[in-house]
Amino acid sequence: MLDIRMFREHADVIRADHDRRGLQHDAIDEVIRLDEAWRKARYDADQLRRKRNEAARGIAAAKKAGDDAEFQRIKSEVDAIAAEIEALGELSDGHESERDRIRMSIPNILHADVPAGDGDEGNTQHSLHGEKPTFDFDARTHNDLIEMNKWVDLPRAAKIAGSRFYFLKGDLAHMELALQQYAVDFISERGYTFVQPPVMMNREAYEGVTDLADFESVMYNIQPDGYYTIATSEHPLTAMFMDEVIEPSLLPIRIVGVSPCFRREVGAHGQGDKGIWRVHQFTKVEQIIISHPDDSWNHHEELLTNCVDLWDSLGLHYEVVNICTGDMGTVAAKKYDLEAWLPGRGEFKEIVSCSNCTDYQANRLRMRYRTTDGNAAVHTLNSTAVATSRALVAIMEQNQLADGRVRVPDCLVSRMGGKTHLEPCEW
RNA sequence: GCGGACGUCGCAUAGCCUGGUAUCGCGCCGGAUUUGAAAUCCGGUGGUAUUCGCCGCGGGAGUUCAAAUCUCUCCGUCCGCGCCA
Incomplete structure (x- = not known):
C-alpha cells in the first residue's frame, strides 16, 4: 500500500x-x-x-x-x-x-530501471551464467526422468490428496534435503539469521504482504480457524515485524528462512506444468532483508549476488532477467528472476524471484524505524535462495546421463553421504 | 480442555477497587555546562491535523453526560492442572 x-x-x-x-x-x-x-x-x-x-x-x-x-x-x-x-x-x-x-x-511505484513491456516477453536479460550443457543423446525432460527412476509418485499422491501433490522418494528426496541445508548454510555464513516461521497466518497480517487477489487464487484458507497457509516464507518473515517501531541500530535485519510453501495454483493446467514444476506444496529457502530506505537498492543487489553465487556453486546454466512493467505485479518496485536452462524442454524457466518491495508492505504492516523527525516506514526485500522442487528439476535435466541417472552437484556430495549419482528406486 | 493472574507510548511502570485532562523511570533526540567525554541541569520524545484541536491504555461491543477505570466478548501472555509429537 x-x-x-x-x-x-x-x-x-x-x-x-x-x-x-x-x-x-x-x-x-x-x-x-x-x-x-x-x-x-x-x-x-x-x-x-x-x-x-x-x-x-x-x-x-x-x-x-x-x-x-x-x-x-x-x-x-x-x-x-x-x-x-x-x-x-x-x-x-x-x-x-x-x-x-x-x-x-493500487500498485507500488516502479523503479526507473524497470524495462517497458506488456508481459513476460518484455523481460530483458541482465546476465548469463554457467555453461550450456551438451549431450550426445536426446536430453530427457524431468517428467521422463522422475518416471523412469521412480523418484516421484504422482498417482498415489493424487489418490490420497489430489492432483499436483507428490511423494518424493529415494535419492531425489535425499538431495532435496541436502539442498535445503546447503542453501541455509550458504546464506547463514553471510550474516543472515536462520529463522523457521509459522506456516499459517491470520488474515490481517496476510493482507499486509500480498496482493488482495491472492486470497482467491493462491492461499489455502483453513477453517474453522480462519488461517491461511503461507505461499512463501517471505510472508511470515516480513510480517513478523508488523506494528513495530524498529531501533535503527538493528537495521538491516537479514534473515534466511526455510518452510513448506502452499499454493492453490487455480487455473494452471498447461503441458509445461507437468511433473513437479508447478505443485501445491514445495519447500523454499528464502532471503529477507528489512532495510533502511536509503540502503534498500544496495541490498537488492546484495540479494541477487547471493543468488548468483549460490547457483554458480551448483554448477548450473541460467540467466538473470530484469522483470518488465507488464510482468511486475502489485507489490514489488523492481524484480530480478533467475531462469534455469532446462535442456529437456529447450528453454529457460523461472527458479528464483528477487524483489525490492520498498515501503509498500511496510506501510500496510505499520513497520517503522525511529528517526529524529518521527517514525518512517522501513523497506522490505525478499529473494528466493532455492525453491527445492524447481532446483531438482534444473539439476535433473542439466546433470542427466545417457542411462537416465543424474550426477549430484559437487557441493552436495558430502551432504549425500558421498553419493555422486542419483540411483533409481525399486518401486 | 479446566482454573487463576495479566495486557497502559521504543522498554519498564503508576492510575482501575471508588468513572471526570496519561504518572514516574530507562533509553533516545535537542539544548546548557565542558578542550572532549562522563556526571549534572532544562526541554522534547503515540497517531492525525497543523489552525484552536481531535483521537489513543490488546481488538470489538455495551452501560454512562463522561470509560484506561464498570459489563460482555474475542485475541494474546504468564502460572498451575490435564492431554500430547
Whole structure:
C-alpha cells in the first residue's frame, strides 16, 4: 500500500507510474476524492467533539457542587452535539475504509530501471551464467526422468490428496534435503539469521504482504480457524515485524528462512506444468532483508549476488532477467528472476524471484524505524535462495546421463553421504 | 480442555477497587555546562491535523453526560492442572 502522503503531495508520481503500466487513473482520482472527503468530515467531527468536551468540562464541577439544574442544562447541550458527531463519524469512517480499500489495490511505484513491456516477453536479460550443457543423446525432460527412476509418485499422491501433490522418494528426496541445508548454510555464513516461521497466518497480517487477489487464487484458507497457509516464507518473515517501531541500530535485519510453501495454483493446467514444476506444496529457502530506505537498492543487489553465487556453486546454466512493467505485479518496485536452462524442454524457466518491495508492505504492516523527525516506514526485500522442487528439476535435466541417472552437484556430495549419482528406486 | 493472574507510548511502570485532562523511570533526540567525554541541569520524545484541536491504555461491543477505570466478548501472555509429537 502506498503512503497516503503520496496521493496528497505527489499524485503526479503515481499517475506517471500508472502510465508506464498502462493503467487508467480512475482509482487514483477516487482515492484523492475520498481522502479529501474524509479529512473534511473528520475535521468537522473534531470541531464538534471539541465543543462537546468544552461543555462537558462544567459537568464535574456542577456535580461536585450539587447544582443539578446546571448539570441538566449542560447535559441537554451535550446530547444534541452527540447525535451530530455520531452521523459525521459514520460518514468519515465510510470514506476512510473505502479510500483504503481502493488504495490497497493500487500498485507500488516502479523503479526507473524497470524495462517497458506488456508481459513476460518484455523481460530483458541482465546476465548469463554457467555453461550450456551438451549431450550426445536426446536430453530427457524431468517428467521422463522422475518416471523412469521412480523418484516421484504422482498417482498415489493424487489418490490420497489430489492432483499436483507428490511423494518424493529415494535419492531425489535425499538431495532435496541436502539442498535445503546447503542453501541455509550458504546464506547463514553471510550474516543472515536462520529463522523457521509459522506456516499459517491470520488474515490481517496476510493482507499486509500480498496482493488482495491472492486470497482467491493462491492461499489455502483453513477453517474453522480462519488461517491461511503461507505461499512463501517471505510472508511470515516480513510480517513478523508488523506494528513495530524498529531501533535503527538493528537495521538491516537479514534473515534466511526455510518452510513448506502452499499454493492453490487455480487455473494452471498447461503441458509445461507437468511433473513437479508447478505443485501445491514445495519447500523454499528464502532471503529477507528489512532495510533502511536509503540502503534498500544496495541490498537488492546484495540479494541477487547471493543468488548468483549460490547457483554458480551448483554448477548450473541460467540467466538473470530484469522483470518488465507488464510482468511486475502489485507489490514489488523492481524484480530480478533467475531462469534455469532446462535442456529437456529447450528453454529457460523461472527458479528464483528477487524483489525490492520498498515501503509498500511496510506501510500496510505499520513497520517503522525511529528517526529524529518521527517514525518512517522501513523497506522490505525478499529473494528466493532455492525453491527445492524447481532446483531438482534444473539439476535433473542439466546433470542427466545417457542411462537416465543424474550426477549430484559437487557441493552436495558430502551432504549425500558421498553419493555422486542419483540411483533409481525399486518401486 | 479446566482454573487463576495479566495486557497502559521504543522498554519498564503508576492510575482501575471508588468513572471526570496519561504518572514516574530507562533509553533516545535537542539544548546548557565542558578542550572532549562522563556526571549534572532544562526541554522534547503515540497517531492525525497543523489552525484552536481531535483521537489513543490488546481488538470489538455495551452501560454512562463522561470509560484506561464498570459489563460482555474475542485475541494474546504468564502460572498451575490435564492431554500430547
